[in-house]
Structure formats: C-alpha cells, structure tokens
Amino acid sequence: MNERSGPTTGTVEPPAGGGRMARATEVFVAHRNLLFTVAYEMLGSAADAEDVLQETWLRWMKVDLRQVRDQRAYLVRITTRRSLDRLRAMSRRKEDYVGSWLPEPLLTAPDVAEDVELAASVSMALMIVLETLSPTERAVFVLREAFGISHDEIAAAVGKSPAAVRQIALRARRHVDARRPREEVAPHQARAVLESFQAALETKDLQSLLDVLAPQVVLISDGGGVKRAAPRPITGAGKVARFIVGGLGKAQVALTTDHTVVNGNPALILRVNGEIDGVIAVRVEHARITGLYYVRNPQKLTRVESETPLTLT
Template identity: 85%
Template structure:
C-alpha cells in the first residue's frame, strides 16, 4: 500500500464541544442537523473502512460508526476546519478503545481467530490499493500489531495521512508516530505476501482447488497447494475447525479431504469477491457453510483461510461498500 494521495489535512488538535452560547432552535437546529448528517453520510463508507481495517470486524465497525455519529452530533461544526479529518479522528479513537477490548475477548476465543469476511463489489477489486489493504492475508498480518501500531499503519499506508495528522488522531507526538510507522511497516513487510498476483491468476488457482476438493482428489490438492501452505480455520467454537493452524501440503490436503467425507452431505461452492479479492463461498445442503480466501504465490496456494463461524458470515449475503476516499 502506498500513501500517494493528497487528502485534506487532519489538523484539529482537539475535539471541540458544541460551543454554543444560546440554544439551537427552529430552523437553525434543522440546518445544523442537515449539515451534520450530510457530512457524515458523505464520509460514512470511508469511516467504516477505517474502522474495519483497524478491527477486522464489521459488527464492531458498525458500533464504532454509531459512537462516531453520536459524538459528531454534539460538535459545533463552525469550529471544525476539516470535517473529514475530524470524523476520521473520532472513528480512530473509538476504534482504538474497542480494539483493546476486542484483544481481551480474543484471549477467550475458541480456536483461531480470522477477520470477518465481507462480500464486496467488483470496483473494490479494481482498486489495487484498496483490495490489498482489506485482503484477508494482510488483515491477518495486522492482527500481530499492537492497537496503536495498527492504527498508525492503517492511517499512513492505506489512507495516506501525514505523521502530523496521525499524531492528532492517536494522541502521540509526530516524532513518535514516525517511529511507530517505521516499526509497523517493517513488521508487516516481513510477514505480508511476497508477491502481487493478478485477480485472474487467483481465480484460476481457486478453480483448480475447487475441482480438487469437490472430487476429493488428494493429488489434485497437493498439486495446487504450496509445500509449506498454512491453513487457518475459524469456527468460533460453533462449527468444527482446526484449533490451530495446519502447515504443510499433505497435512492440509488430508484435513480437507477428511472434512468433506461426511455421508449425506451435498457440498457446493461458488466463486465470489470477498474483501476485494477472489474467494469461494461453500454451501452444505444449500446453506452457507463458510468462506475460503487464499494467498497465492508462484501459482500455488500459500495461505488458506476458512471462516465458518456463523456470526462472521452475515455480510456474505449483500455487498459492503468500502473506500479509501470520501464522496466529496
């Protein structure tokens, strides 16, 4: 992800209060409400994307947006020089608070934790920067950062904010933010996928994988899996899943074939776009069973991410708008 867009400065140093010297009444109140609502709606998809990239959970991101809206409605807009920047700051601070709470929840989570997959529109896949920033592979890497590192990395690398702007959002000095950004980037670069693979290549690999598991073709799976492939499955303690990552093509292939061997089960799958990247939706007897996202390197699957937790599959039925830019 490259921070190469010029965006308005995030230069408010504090969240101003209403600052009103007299009650807002009648048409003045209506105009203020209309203006505040218009601004929030214009930036809503951007704010959701910020919160989702920081949290990896659409449900928590929606809660953050609700908290942002409630805070925004108390702000005196005449004191806000940059509405977009101010809204991003509120969203970032609320996301940081929630991320720390989520990290405590994850300590009690049953099995491996994966980000919540989102069904996304084709235009997300066409935006290379956006598709990379919300890819399952990168979102999993972001889970290894501290809350502040994650916020700084997301705001800097995905959304292109300056160090000064980020400092105002996370409550650090610009010098500290610069160090955090450098450390986080090194950490992510050491763990993120090594190659950029075109969507059509990923779809071709997924098609080979699909044919192999639908026919229980063990050799076909071995042919499409990288020797050191890693499978992470998330059942949330509700659906069966491996309690820890499985590494190695043969172990992963046998786990997949063994898991598909249940009598009386009709398994189907379909290609889709999840988090801006090609993926598969699996159905058992016509009902959604899970989502498979992949990381492809050298025409083979190096990372296999299978989300089965029903609570994380609610966004597969309809597209979720994501963007790195506001509508105005």
Template identity: 75%
Template structure:
C-alpha cells in the same frame, strides 16, 4: 423546520460513511464491530461545533480512529478466550473494490492477518498512513502521540508488515485460477488435485468460533492440510459445493453444505499455488456475505 447545523452534520457523515466504515474495519477486522463504531462516531459527531472544524473528513476520521482504538483494546481481551484460530470477518465486496489494487490489498485476508500481529496503536498508525494517506500531524491527534513518535511507530509497523506480507504481487487472475483448480479438486474429492494446487508449506487456518468444528490450531503443510480439508468436507450424506465470489476485494469461495452456506474460503497465492488458506465457518462472522459491502479509501 429543520436545524441547519444538524443537516450539515448529517450530510457530512453520510458523505463519508463508507470511508469511516473502511477505517474501522481495517483497524478491527470485524464488520459487526465496525458498524458499532459508526454508531459511536455519529453520537459524538452530532455534539461537535462544526463552526470550529476546518476539515470535516479529517475530524470524522479522528473520531472513528479513537473509538476503534478503544474497541481494539477490548477485542484483544475477547480474543484471549476465543475458541481456536481467530480470522477477520469476511465481506462480500463490490466489483470496484477488486479493481482498486490498493484498496483490495489493504483489506485482503492475508494482510488483515498480518495487521493482527501489530499493537493497537501500531495498527491504527499503519492503517491511517499506508491505506488512507493521512498526514502525521492528523494521525498524532487521533492516537494522542506526538508527530515524531507517530513517524517512528509508522516506520516500525511498516517494517513489521513488509517482513510478513508476500514479496511478489499476485494478480486477481492468478488467485482466481488457483482457486478454480482447488475448487474442482475439493468438490470431486481428488486428493492429488488438492495437493497439486497447495504450496508444500501452506498454512491452513479455520475459524469456527467454538460453534462449528474447525482446527483449533493452524494446519501446516500440504499433506496435512489436504487430508484435513477432504476429511472435514466430505462427510457421508453431505453434498459440498463451492461458488466463486469476491470477498474483501479478492477472489474467494463461498462453501455450501447441502445448499446452506457453511463458510468462506480466502486464499493467499504465491507462484501459482495456495500458500495460505483461511476458512471462516463461525456463523456470527458470515452476516456480510449475503450482500455487497461498499468500501473506499477516499
């Protein structure tokens, strides 16, 4: 005979699982770590007396936030010894993510990189408030701060992010068009074609994690980025192909060498040109590009 309390706990957890995963992913930038956080959340959730919980969703988000904060602080130490640039883990996302402008923007590679510049607490407060609309009192309970302190942190984090995110909203079609031009040029080895679609001040970042060859530092400027890209992807005897995909809610490219997945390229587009290009090659970060991951803000 089943335990009604356990059944209720399971039902609530399953109902909010996609939300909890999205919270953890936005805080951590790692799908693998977000999956671990879900396991930790579940283990704590089944010990909770549900009769004392007024809002099951809010309580689950609180547990997930606390576990994510602990993991985020541990990851900071891990990143100190990471080989080369660290980029968020890309995820193949369902079409409905791209249709939700707010959700797509919140998990975009460009914004996730900006979030990397926040402190763990700032990131948690920003994500909970800006992406999920959690009230200040609930955030305060999740991060062990007073509501007044949370308001100050939220204001500081928002100002920091706003100063670094694109000022002009770019549509999915604009991003898709820029990537299509880039795709044709990179596959044909057309240097001028690549230069035409890159912004003069582009920042190109590659993440090989010390496992695959990648630029150890960001490559700045269209000329350098174009030559690096063509030199690194046009190896003798290697056939490079790219295919459009929706990654983290935005148009992206899956890159294949001789038919095998080599990495994922995401882009930040401004004024019809690519101003940021992010190439994830680390095999450990490519496990979520084979099938769609469901995300939600609700």
C-alpha cells in the same frame, strides 16, 4: 452506526437548530464508507466497525461545525479513537475465543477488486498480518499506509507526537513487510488458482489438492466454537490436504462451492444443503496457494450475501 439508527441524507441548510443537524448528517453520510473502511481495517470485524460508526455519529452530532476546519480529518480522528478503544477491548475478548480468530469476510463490489491498493489493504492475508500488531501500531499503519493520512493528523488521532508516530509507522511497516505476501498476484491469476483448488475440493482428489498447495501452505479455520474447525493453524501441504479431504469425507451432505469476491479478492462460498457453511479466502504466491483462510463461525458470515461498500477516499 447501523442502518436502522443511523442518519439519512438531509437538505443543506445553515448550521443552526434542525439545519445544523441536517448539515452534520449530510457530512457524515458523505464520509460514511470511508469511516467504515477505517474502522473495519483496524478491527477486522464489520459488527464492531458498525458500533464504532454509531459512536462516531453520536459524538459528531455534538460538534460545532463552525469550529471544524477539516471535517473529513475530524471524523477520521473520532473513528480512530473509538476504534482504538474497541481494539483494546477486543484483544481481551479474543483471549477467550475458541480456536483461531479470523477477520469477518465482506462481500465486496467489483470496483473494490479493480482498485489494487484497496483490495490489498482489505485482503484477508493482510488483515491477518495486522492482527500481529499492537493496537497503536495497527492504527498508525492503517491510517498511513492505506489512507495516506499525514503523521501530524495521525498523531492527533492516536495521542502521540508526530515524531513518535513516524517511528511507530516505520516499525509497523517493517513488521508487516516481513510477513505480507511478497508477490502481487493479478485477480485473474488468483481466480485460476482458486478454480484448480475448487475442482480438487469438489472431487476430493488428494493429489490435485497437493498440486495446487504450496509445500508450506498454512490453513487457518475459524468456527468460533460453534462449527467444526482446526483448533490451531495447520502447516504443510500434506497435512492440509488430508485435513480437507478427511473433513469432506465425513460430511454426508450435498456440498457446493461458488466463486465470489471477498475483501476485494477471489474466494469461495461453501454451501451445505443449500445453506452457507463457510467462506474460503486464499493467499496465492507463484501460482500456488500459500494461505487458506476458512471462516465457518455463523456470526461472521452475515456480510457475504450483500455487498459492503469500501473506499480509501
């Protein structure tokens, strides 16, 4: 659902005729941020998540509310099914994508950063790990781990038995735990590391970059075939630092960097001659950067100037 075609809040009336539409609209709006968060965590794309919400809204408006015992669960079920369909279609689309694919970064409100569970569940680092799961594994993991939805409800949403869902959840959790950051870093610690990286970036100081990067740091850049980016991930502090300094050295432009909060975590917005050129998110462990995620694809930078509300409830 987008803002132009989506529902607006309405007056609560008996669920009949126009009153039924108003009541259905009110319920949908009340859960909209939750449904968007579910779809975004499953898809990694705000644009696709909005499309899923539009499909969910159209399906919801045909439902007889008198037959729905748990409206939240019903809406989450519709959103999950639509997200799964789109996720499978996206996997084919990503096969033709030019270069590395990164999630679409979202400018988030300060309260997202303060919610440890929410910030962790939408962090770029975790979203990238989720890309390595199958569509069903990703749906089960997101619904169970992020939103605490019961195995029975998940089973109804993904078309599996509760026993199968438990096995999928266990397998997905083990897969993610083996790849997610092992250390939880407080926001102020991540900001301090990011400030050091920012200073090294602005001065193009190779040694300062090496000091803030972990030896096996991985840089993933996403230009979508439109902007310059590394065609494959770059591993190793030396290679990453030289790639960054080399790229900045070639740019005969005015480059500025500003701190922001993307996906609930500290990040940098890079501007060239005053225009947004990209967003850099980081993964920090043991006071050094172990992951750099640089999104330059213009189609993925539409959500970094206005806040996107997210919620797990």
